[in-house]
Amino acid sequence: MEYRLKVPFSGDEIRNLKAGDKIFLSGTIYTARDAAHKRMDESLDKDGSLPFDIKGNVIYYMGPSPARPGKVIGSAGPTTASRMDIYTPRLLDLGLLGMIGKGKRSPEVHDAIVRNGAVYFAAIGGAGALLSRCIKKSEVIAYDDLGTEAVRKLTVEDFPCIVVTDPEGNTLY
Amino acid sequence: MTREVNVSEITEALAEMCIRANHFLSEDMKAALDKAAEKEGSALGKDILSQLQENLDIAGKDMIPICQDTGMAVVFLEIGQDVHLCGGNLEDAVNQGVSKGYTEGYLRKSVVNDPIIRENTGDNTPAVIHEKIVPGDKIKIILAPKGFGSENMSRIFMLKPAQGIEGVKKAILTAVKDAGPNACPPVVVGVGIGGDFEKCALLAKEALTRSTDERSPLRHIKELEEEMLEKINETGIGPGGLGGHITALAVNINTYPTHIAGLPVAVNICCHVNRHVSLTI
Ligand code: SF4
Numbered sequence: 001m002e003y004r005l006k007v008p009f010s011g012d013e014i015r016n017l018k019a020g021d022k023i024f025l026s027g028t029i030y031t032a033r034d035a036a037h038k039r040m041d042e043s044l045d046k047d048g049s050l051p052f053d054i055k056g057n058v059i060y061y062m063g064p065s066p067a068r069p070g071k072v073i074g075s076a077g078p079t080t081a082s083r084m085d086i087y088t089p090r091l092l093d094l095g096l097l098g099m100i101g102k103g104k105r106s107p108e109v110h111d112a113i114v115r116n117g118a119v120y121f122a123a124i125g126g127a128g129a130l131l132s133r134c135i136k137k138s139e140v141i142a143y144d145d146l147g148t149e150a151v152r153k154l155t156v157e158d159f160p161c162i163v164v165t166d167p168e169g170n171t172l173y
Numbered sequence: 174m175t176r177e178v179n180v181s182e183i184t185e186a187l188a189e190m191c192i193r194a195n196h197f198l199s200e201d202m203k204a205a206l207d208k209a210a211e212k213e214g215s216a217l218g219k220d221i222l223s224q225l226q227e228n229l230d231i232a233g234k235d236m237i238p239i240c241q242d243t244g245m246a247v248v249f250l251e252i253g254q255d256v257h258l259c260g261g262n263l264e265d266a267v268n269q270g271v272s273k274g275y276t277e278g279y280l281r282k283s284v285v286n287d288p289i290i291r292e293n294t295g296d297n298t299p300a301v302i303h304e305k306i307v308p309g310d311k312i313k314i315i316l317a318p319k320g321f322g323s324e325n326m327s328r329i330f331m332l333k334p335a336q337g338i339e340g341v342k343k344a345i346l347t348a349v350k351d352a353g354p355n356a357c358p359p360v361v362v363g364v365g366i367g368g369d370f371e372k373c374a375l376l377a378k379e380a381l382t383r384s385t386d387e388r389s390p391l392r393h394i395k396e397l398e399e400e401m402l403e404k405i406n407e408t409g410i411g412p413g414g415l416g417g418h419i420t421a422l423a424v425n426i427n428t429y430p431t432h433i434a435g436l437p438v439a440v441n442i443c444c445h446v447n448r449h450v451s452l453t454i
Protein backbone atom coordinates (compact mmCIF):
# COMPACT_ATOMS: atom_id res chain seq x y z
CA MET A 1 0.00 0.00 0.00
CA GLU A 2 1.00 3.64 -0.47
CA TYR A 3 0.38 6.33 2.13
CA ARG A 4 1.14 10.00 2.60
CA LEU A 5 1.90 10.79 6.25
CA LYS A 6 2.63 13.93 8.28
CA VAL A 7 5.54 14.01 10.73
CA PRO A 8 5.80 14.22 13.72
CA PHE A 9 3.47 11.27 14.37
CA SER A 10 0.74 10.95 16.97
CA GLY A 11 1.18 7.19 17.00
CA ASP A 12 -2.27 6.25 15.67
CA GLU A 13 -1.50 6.88 12.01
CA ILE A 14 1.39 4.43 11.96
CA ARG A 15 -0.26 1.61 13.92
CA ASN A 16 -1.55 -0.15 10.81
CA LEU A 17 1.49 0.27 8.60
CA LYS A 18 2.83 -2.98 7.17
CA ALA A 19 6.35 -3.95 6.18
CA GLY A 20 6.65 -3.21 2.46
CA ASP A 21 4.29 -0.22 2.43
CA LYS A 22 5.52 2.76 0.45
CA ILE A 23 5.32 6.01 2.43
CA PHE A 24 5.71 9.67 1.54
CA LEU A 25 6.59 11.76 4.59
CA SER A 26 5.93 15.48 4.90
CA GLY A 27 6.74 17.72 7.84
CA THR A 28 9.70 17.95 10.20
CA ILE A 29 12.35 15.30 10.77
CA TYR A 30 15.75 15.40 12.51
CA THR A 31 19.09 14.06 11.34
CA ALA A 32 21.54 12.30 13.63
CA ARG A 33 24.23 9.74 12.95
CA ASP A 34 27.09 8.11 14.87
CA ALA A 35 28.70 11.04 16.68
CA ALA A 36 25.39 12.84 17.39
CA HIS A 37 23.90 9.66 18.87
CA LYS A 38 26.89 9.29 21.15
CA ARG A 39 26.48 12.90 22.35
CA MET A 40 22.72 12.53 22.84
CA ASP A 41 23.33 9.41 24.90
CA GLU A 42 25.91 11.22 27.04
CA SER A 43 23.55 14.16 27.45
CA LEU A 44 20.78 11.83 28.64
CA ASP A 45 23.22 10.32 31.16
CA LYS A 46 24.21 13.77 32.38
CA ASP A 47 20.95 15.65 32.75
CA GLY A 48 18.30 13.79 30.81
CA SER A 49 18.15 16.39 28.02
CA LEU A 50 18.07 16.03 24.24
CA PRO A 51 18.59 18.73 21.57
CA PHE A 52 14.98 18.33 20.37
CA ASP A 53 11.71 16.98 21.71
CA ILE A 54 11.85 13.35 20.72
CA LYS A 55 8.18 12.47 21.30
CA GLY A 56 6.47 11.37 18.09
CA ASN A 57 9.45 12.42 16.04
CA VAL A 58 11.46 10.73 13.31
CA ILE A 59 15.26 10.53 13.15
CA TYR A 60 16.88 10.33 9.73
CA TYR A 61 20.29 8.64 9.84
CA MET A 62 22.00 10.98 7.43
CA GLY A 63 25.02 13.25 7.10
CA PRO A 64 24.64 15.46 4.01
CA SER A 65 27.29 16.79 1.68
CA PRO A 66 27.61 20.60 1.89
CA ALA A 67 25.00 22.73 0.12
CA ARG A 68 26.13 24.68 -2.92
CA PRO A 69 25.33 28.41 -2.69
CA GLY A 70 21.62 28.94 -3.12
CA LYS A 71 20.75 25.31 -2.40
CA VAL A 72 19.00 23.97 0.71
CA ILE A 73 21.30 20.99 1.18
CA GLY A 74 23.74 18.77 -0.72
CA SER A 75 23.34 15.07 -1.39
CA ALA A 76 21.23 13.57 1.39
CA GLY A 77 20.68 9.82 1.38
CA PRO A 78 20.49 7.36 4.31
CA THR A 79 23.42 5.81 6.14
CA THR A 80 23.58 2.30 7.63
CA ALA A 81 21.25 2.17 10.63
CA SER A 82 22.87 -0.67 12.57
CA ARG A 83 25.70 1.57 13.78
CA MET A 84 23.10 3.43 15.86
CA ASP A 85 21.55 0.24 17.29
CA ILE A 86 23.32 0.49 20.61
CA TYR A 87 21.70 3.90 21.31
CA THR A 88 18.30 3.35 19.72
CA PRO A 89 16.21 1.38 22.28
CA ARG A 90 16.68 4.17 24.84
CA LEU A 91 15.43 6.79 22.35
CA LEU A 92 12.44 4.65 21.38
CA ASP A 93 11.51 4.22 25.03
CA LEU A 94 11.59 8.02 25.35
CA GLY A 95 9.05 8.44 22.57
CA LEU A 96 10.89 8.32 19.25
CA LEU A 97 8.38 6.87 16.77
CA GLY A 98 10.27 6.59 13.51
CA MET A 99 13.71 6.07 12.03
CA ILE A 100 14.86 6.33 8.44
CA GLY A 101 18.04 4.53 7.39
CA LYS A 102 19.20 1.50 5.49
CA GLY A 103 20.07 -2.05 6.49
CA LYS A 104 19.20 -4.50 9.22
CA ARG A 105 18.63 -3.70 12.92
CA SER A 106 19.55 -5.63 16.05
CA PRO A 107 17.06 -7.82 17.97
CA GLU A 108 17.12 -5.20 20.78
CA VAL A 109 16.01 -2.46 18.37
CA HIS A 110 13.40 -4.76 16.89
CA ASP A 111 11.92 -5.43 20.34
CA ALA A 112 11.96 -1.74 21.23
CA ILE A 113 10.14 -0.91 17.98
CA VAL A 114 7.37 -3.37 18.85
CA ARG A 115 7.25 -2.34 22.53
CA ASN A 116 6.71 1.29 21.55
CA GLY A 117 4.59 0.88 18.42
CA ALA A 118 7.25 2.59 16.31
CA VAL A 119 8.38 2.07 12.73
CA TYR A 120 11.69 1.71 10.88
CA PHE A 121 11.79 2.98 7.31
CA ALA A 122 14.40 2.47 4.60
CA ALA A 123 15.21 5.16 2.08
CA ILE A 124 17.13 4.19 -1.05
CA GLY A 125 20.84 4.03 -0.26
CA GLY A 126 22.94 5.92 -2.75
CA ALA A 127 20.13 8.10 -4.07
CA GLY A 128 21.21 11.23 -2.20
CA ALA A 129 20.84 13.61 -5.14
CA LEU A 130 17.27 12.47 -5.79
CA LEU A 131 16.29 12.53 -2.10
CA SER A 132 17.72 16.03 -1.62
CA ARG A 133 14.91 17.35 -3.81
CA CYS A 134 12.37 16.44 -1.10
CA ILE A 135 14.19 18.53 1.51
CA LYS A 136 12.82 22.05 1.57
CA LYS A 137 14.58 23.48 4.61
CA SER A 138 17.60 22.50 6.67
CA GLU A 139 18.88 24.05 9.86
CA VAL A 140 21.62 22.88 12.21
CA ILE A 141 20.13 22.83 15.72
CA ALA A 142 22.88 21.13 17.73
CA TYR A 143 26.50 19.95 17.71
CA ASP A 144 27.57 22.31 14.94
CA ASP A 145 31.21 21.32 15.56
CA LEU A 146 30.45 17.83 14.24
CA GLY A 147 30.18 19.16 10.68
CA THR A 148 28.19 16.74 8.56
CA GLU A 149 27.31 14.83 11.74
CA ALA A 150 25.54 17.79 13.41
CA VAL A 151 21.84 17.46 14.29
CA ARG A 152 19.74 19.10 11.60
CA LYS A 153 16.06 19.96 11.58
CA LEU A 154 14.72 19.23 8.10
CA THR A 155 11.45 20.19 6.49
CA VAL A 156 10.55 17.48 4.00
CA GLU A 157 7.87 17.13 1.37
CA ASP A 158 6.79 13.73 0.08
CA PHE A 159 10.03 12.11 1.20
CA PRO A 160 9.85 8.53 -0.18
CA CYS A 161 10.61 5.56 2.04
CA ILE A 162 9.57 1.98 2.59
CA VAL A 163 8.40 0.36 5.83
CA VAL A 164 11.04 -2.20 6.80
CA THR A 165 9.93 -2.98 10.36
CA ASP A 166 6.29 -2.24 11.17
CA PRO A 167 4.88 -1.66 14.68
CA GLU A 168 3.94 -5.34 14.93
CA GLY A 169 7.50 -6.39 14.20
CA ASN A 170 7.11 -7.73 10.67
CA THR A 171 10.33 -7.15 8.78
CA LEU A 172 10.97 -6.79 5.09
CA TYR A 173 14.65 -7.75 4.73
CA MET B 174 66.32 10.14 -20.03
CA THR B 175 64.29 11.40 -17.12
CA ARG B 176 61.22 13.55 -17.49
CA GLU B 177 60.51 16.21 -14.91
CA VAL B 178 56.99 16.46 -13.52
CA ASN B 179 56.05 19.13 -11.04
CA VAL B 180 53.92 17.63 -8.26
CA SER B 181 51.54 20.57 -8.53
CA GLU B 182 50.25 18.93 -11.72
CA ILE B 183 49.19 15.98 -9.60
CA THR B 184 47.45 18.31 -7.14
CA GLU B 185 45.46 20.03 -9.89
CA ALA B 186 44.56 16.76 -11.58
CA LEU B 187 43.33 15.16 -8.38
CA ALA B 188 41.21 18.14 -7.37
CA GLU B 189 39.33 17.90 -10.64
CA MET B 190 39.12 14.09 -10.45
CA CYS B 191 37.55 14.17 -6.96
CA ILE B 192 34.76 16.41 -8.22
CA ARG B 193 34.21 14.46 -11.43
CA ALA B 194 34.17 11.03 -9.75
CA ASN B 195 31.54 12.10 -7.25
CA HIS B 196 29.12 13.52 -9.83
CA PHE B 197 29.49 11.22 -12.83
CA LEU B 198 29.85 7.44 -12.97
CA SER B 199 31.99 5.79 -15.62
CA GLU B 200 30.28 4.64 -18.82
CA ASP B 201 30.55 0.96 -17.87
CA MET B 202 28.80 1.57 -14.52
CA LYS B 203 26.04 3.53 -16.22
CA ALA B 204 25.57 0.78 -18.80
CA ALA B 205 25.50 -1.86 -16.06
CA LEU B 206 22.76 0.03 -14.22
CA ASP B 207 20.74 0.47 -17.42
CA LYS B 208 21.01 -3.23 -18.17
CA ALA B 209 20.03 -4.09 -14.59
CA ALA B 210 16.92 -1.89 -14.76
CA GLU B 211 15.89 -3.67 -17.94
CA LYS B 212 16.47 -7.15 -16.56
CA GLU B 213 15.08 -6.82 -13.03
CA GLY B 214 11.92 -8.89 -12.58
CA SER B 215 10.60 -7.57 -9.26
CA ALA B 216 8.40 -4.48 -9.53
CA LEU B 217 9.88 -2.85 -6.42
CA GLY B 218 13.41 -3.69 -7.60
CA LYS B 219 12.72 -2.14 -11.00
CA ASP B 220 11.31 0.95 -9.33
CA ILE B 221 14.43 1.33 -7.18
CA LEU B 222 16.77 0.87 -10.15
CA SER B 223 14.93 3.50 -12.13
CA GLN B 224 15.24 5.88 -9.19
CA LEU B 225 18.98 5.21 -9.14
CA GLN B 226 19.13 6.10 -12.84
CA GLU B 227 17.20 9.29 -12.12
CA ASN B 228 19.55 10.01 -9.21
CA LEU B 229 22.53 9.80 -11.56
CA ASP B 230 20.89 12.20 -13.99
CA ILE B 231 20.15 14.74 -11.27
CA ALA B 232 23.68 14.45 -9.86
CA GLY B 233 25.28 15.35 -13.18
CA LYS B 234 22.78 18.04 -14.12
CA ASP B 235 22.53 19.86 -10.78
CA MET B 236 26.06 19.04 -9.62
CA ILE B 237 24.89 17.33 -6.43
CA PRO B 238 27.06 14.35 -5.46
CA ILE B 239 25.57 10.99 -6.51
CA CYS B 240 25.75 9.93 -2.87
CA GLN B 241 26.25 12.04 0.25
CA ASP B 242 29.04 9.70 1.31
CA THR B 243 31.62 11.05 -1.08
CA GLY B 244 34.03 8.56 0.38
CA MET B 245 37.57 8.33 1.58
CA ALA B 246 39.83 9.14 -1.36
CA VAL B 247 41.79 6.06 -2.44
CA VAL B 248 44.58 7.04 -4.83
CA PHE B 249 46.64 4.63 -6.91
CA LEU B 250 49.76 6.11 -8.47
CA GLU B 251 51.69 4.25 -11.14
CA ILE B 252 54.88 6.24 -11.46
CA GLY B 253 57.19 5.65 -14.37
CA GLN B 254 60.75 5.01 -13.21
CA ASP B 255 62.04 7.65 -15.63
CA VAL B 256 59.99 10.39 -14.00
CA HIS B 257 61.70 12.89 -11.76
CA LEU B 258 59.19 14.48 -9.40
CA CYS B 259 59.98 18.05 -8.45
CA GLY B 260 58.33 21.00 -6.75
CA GLY B 261 57.53 19.34 -3.44
CA ASN B 262 56.60 16.21 -1.58
CA LEU B 263 54.46 13.76 -3.57
CA GLU B 264 52.12 12.68 -0.78
CA ASP B 265 51.55 16.29 0.30
CA ALA B 266 50.67 17.11 -3.31
CA VAL B 267 48.14 14.27 -3.40
CA ASN B 268 46.53 15.40 -0.15
CA GLN B 269 46.44 19.01 -1.33
CA GLY B 270 44.57 17.85 -4.42
CA VAL B 271 42.07 15.90 -2.34
CA SER B 272 41.61 18.84 0.02
CA LYS B 273 41.04 21.22 -2.89
CA GLY B 274 38.60 18.91 -4.66
CA TYR B 275 36.55 18.14 -1.57
CA THR B 276 36.42 21.78 -0.46
CA GLU B 277 35.79 23.49 -3.80
CA GLY B 278 33.50 20.71 -5.01
CA TYR B 279 31.14 20.83 -1.99
CA LEU B 280 31.95 17.21 -1.20
CA ARG B 281 31.45 15.69 2.23
CA LYS B 282 34.37 15.64 4.66
CA SER B 283 34.23 12.14 6.07
CA VAL B 284 37.70 11.56 7.50
CA VAL B 285 38.66 11.66 11.19
CA ASN B 286 42.20 12.34 12.36
CA ASP B 287 42.58 9.38 14.67
CA PRO B 288 40.51 6.19 14.69
CA ILE B 289 40.00 6.41 18.45
CA ILE B 290 39.85 10.16 19.17
CA ARG B 291 37.81 10.79 16.00
CA GLU B 292 38.01 14.49 15.18
CA ASN B 293 37.05 15.41 11.63
CA THR B 294 40.07 16.66 9.68
CA GLY B 295 37.82 19.12 7.86
CA ASP B 296 39.07 18.57 4.32
CA ASN B 297 38.74 14.81 3.78
CA THR B 298 42.48 14.24 4.01
CA PRO B 299 44.54 12.22 4.28
CA ALA B 300 43.88 10.03 1.27
CA VAL B 301 44.79 6.35 1.21
CA ILE B 302 47.72 6.31 -1.21
CA HIS B 303 49.17 3.30 -3.05
CA GLU B 304 52.30 3.87 -5.12
CA LYS B 305 53.80 1.56 -7.68
CA ILE B 306 56.96 2.14 -9.71
CA VAL B 307 56.52 1.00 -13.32
CA PRO B 308 58.59 1.28 -16.51
CA GLY B 309 58.28 4.47 -18.57
CA ASP B 310 58.12 8.23 -18.03
CA LYS B 311 54.41 8.72 -17.35
CA ILE B 312 52.35 8.93 -14.17
CA LYS B 313 48.98 7.22 -14.09
CA ILE B 314 46.60 8.39 -11.37
CA ILE B 315 43.55 6.35 -10.44
CA LEU B 316 41.17 7.87 -7.93
CA ALA B 317 38.50 5.70 -6.32
CA PRO B 318 36.53 7.50 -3.58
CA LYS B 319 35.17 4.71 -1.37
CA GLY B 320 31.98 4.86 0.69
CA PHE B 321 32.01 3.07 4.00
CA GLY B 322 28.52 1.55 4.01
CA SER B 323 29.96 -1.04 1.67
CA GLU B 324 33.57 -0.86 2.90
CA ASN B 325 32.38 -1.94 6.35
CA MET B 326 30.93 -5.13 4.87
CA SER B 327 34.22 -6.22 3.27
CA ARG B 328 36.02 -9.33 4.52
CA ILE B 329 39.28 -11.25 4.43
CA PHE B 330 39.32 -15.04 4.64
CA MET B 331 42.60 -16.89 5.17
CA LEU B 332 41.54 -20.22 3.64
CA LYS B 333 43.48 -23.46 3.59
CA PRO B 334 44.70 -24.71 0.20
CA ALA B 335 42.51 -27.81 0.66
CA GLN B 336 39.41 -25.62 0.66
CA GLY B 337 40.21 -24.80 -2.95
CA ILE B 338 37.83 -23.13 -5.36
CA GLU B 339 34.77 -24.29 -3.44
CA GLY B 340 36.08 -22.47 -0.37
CA VAL B 341 36.62 -19.34 -2.45
CA LYS B 342 33.06 -19.46 -3.76
CA LYS B 343 31.68 -19.91 -0.26
CA ALA B 344 33.74 -16.98 1.05
CA ILE B 345 32.47 -14.63 -1.68
CA LEU B 346 28.84 -15.65 -1.16
CA THR B 347 29.14 -15.34 2.63
CA ALA B 348 30.49 -11.80 2.36
CA VAL B 349 27.77 -10.71 -0.05
CA LYS B 350 24.97 -12.31 1.96
CA ASP B 351 26.21 -10.82 5.23
CA ALA B 352 26.42 -7.42 3.56
CA GLY B 353 22.78 -7.73 2.48
CA PRO B 354 21.04 -4.37 2.37
CA ASN B 355 23.83 -2.50 4.22
CA ALA B 356 26.12 -2.20 1.21
CA CYS B 357 23.53 -0.43 -0.98
CA PRO B 358 22.94 -3.16 -3.55
CA PRO B 359 23.20 -3.65 -6.45
CA VAL B 360 26.85 -4.01 -5.54
CA VAL B 361 30.08 -4.50 -7.43
CA VAL B 362 32.16 -7.25 -5.82
CA GLY B 363 35.93 -6.86 -5.92
CA VAL B 364 37.78 -10.05 -5.06
CA GLY B 365 41.46 -10.67 -4.47
CA ILE B 366 42.76 -14.22 -4.39
CA GLY B 367 46.35 -15.08 -3.46
CA GLY B 368 49.35 -13.09 -2.30
CA ASP B 369 49.47 -12.65 1.45
CA PHE B 370 47.20 -10.88 3.95
CA GLU B 371 47.63 -7.30 2.72
CA LYS B 372 48.30 -8.16 -0.93
CA CYS B 373 44.96 -9.91 -1.36
CA ALA B 374 43.13 -6.92 0.18
CA LEU B 375 44.89 -4.64 -2.28
CA LEU B 376 44.03 -6.97 -5.17
CA ALA B 377 40.37 -6.77 -4.18
CA LYS B 378 40.42 -2.99 -4.09
CA GLU B 379 42.21 -2.84 -7.45
CA ALA B 380 39.64 -5.23 -8.90
CA LEU B 381 36.95 -2.63 -8.13
CA THR B 382 38.69 -0.11 -10.36
CA ARG B 383 38.41 -2.45 -13.35
CA SER B 384 35.62 -1.84 -15.80
CA THR B 385 32.53 -3.91 -14.93
CA ASP B 386 32.30 -5.24 -18.48
CA GLU B 387 35.88 -6.44 -18.65
CA ARG B 388 36.38 -10.08 -17.58
CA SER B 389 39.58 -11.63 -16.29
CA PRO B 390 42.02 -12.70 -19.02
CA LEU B 391 42.50 -16.01 -17.15
CA ARG B 392 39.91 -18.52 -18.31
CA HIS B 393 39.27 -20.20 -14.95
CA ILE B 394 38.96 -16.82 -13.23
CA LYS B 395 36.65 -15.45 -15.91
CA GLU B 396 34.44 -18.49 -15.38
CA LEU B 397 34.52 -17.93 -11.64
CA GLU B 398 33.50 -14.28 -12.11
CA GLU B 399 30.55 -15.31 -14.24
CA GLU B 400 29.47 -18.15 -11.98
CA MET B 401 29.65 -15.98 -8.85
CA LEU B 402 27.62 -13.19 -10.47
CA GLU B 403 24.92 -15.73 -11.24
CA LYS B 404 24.99 -17.23 -7.74
CA ILE B 405 24.89 -13.79 -6.10
CA ASN B 406 21.91 -12.85 -8.22
CA GLU B 407 20.09 -15.96 -7.01
CA THR B 408 20.26 -14.80 -3.36
CA GLY B 409 17.20 -12.59 -3.78
CA ILE B 410 18.73 -9.65 -1.87
CA GLY B 411 17.89 -7.38 -4.79
CA PRO B 412 18.13 -3.60 -5.37
CA GLY B 413 18.19 -1.72 -2.07
CA GLY B 414 18.14 -5.11 -0.34
CA LEU B 415 14.36 -5.08 -0.73
CA GLY B 416 14.15 -8.23 -2.82
CA GLY B 417 14.74 -8.93 -6.49
CA HIS B 418 17.11 -10.46 -8.97
CA ILE B 419 19.85 -7.86 -9.38
CA THR B 420 22.00 -8.00 -6.25
CA ALA B 421 25.32 -7.47 -8.03
CA LEU B 422 26.27 -5.71 -11.26
CA ALA B 423 29.62 -7.47 -11.62
CA VAL B 424 32.17 -9.64 -9.88
CA ASN B 425 35.76 -8.59 -10.65
CA ILE B 426 38.49 -10.97 -9.48
CA ASN B 427 42.24 -10.26 -9.45
CA THR B 428 44.77 -12.94 -8.52
CA TYR B 429 48.44 -13.25 -7.51
CA PRO B 430 50.77 -16.16 -6.71
CA THR B 431 50.64 -17.27 -3.10
CA HIS B 432 52.42 -19.47 -0.51
CA ILE B 433 52.22 -23.28 -0.50
CA ALA B 434 50.39 -23.11 2.83
CA GLY B 435 47.81 -20.48 2.01
CA LEU B 436 44.78 -19.37 0.03
CA PRO B 437 43.94 -15.78 1.06
CA VAL B 438 40.65 -14.37 -0.27
CA ALA B 439 39.60 -10.76 0.19
CA VAL B 440 36.14 -9.54 -0.74
CA ASN B 441 35.91 -5.76 -1.09
CA ILE B 442 32.30 -4.83 -1.62
CA CYS B 443 31.34 -1.64 -3.40
CA CYS B 444 27.89 -0.17 -3.74
CA HIS B 445 26.30 0.84 -7.04
CA VAL B 446 28.12 4.17 -6.64
CA ASN B 447 31.37 2.51 -7.73
CA ARG B 448 33.48 5.57 -8.48
CA HIS B 449 36.79 5.38 -10.28
CA VAL B 450 38.45 7.81 -12.64
CA SER B 451 41.92 7.74 -14.11
CA LEU B 452 44.28 10.16 -15.80
CA THR B 453 47.78 9.90 -17.22
CA ILE B 454 50.26 12.75 -16.94
S1 SF4 C 1 27.48 2.33 0.49
FE1 SF4 C 1 27.78 3.59 -1.37
S2 SF4 C 1 25.73 4.19 -2.04
FE2 SF4 C 1 25.58 3.44 0.05
S3 SF4 C 1 25.70 5.29 1.30
FE3 SF4 C 1 27.79 4.46 1.16
S4 SF4 C 1 28.70 5.44 -0.65
FE4 SF4 C 1 26.52 5.80 -0.73
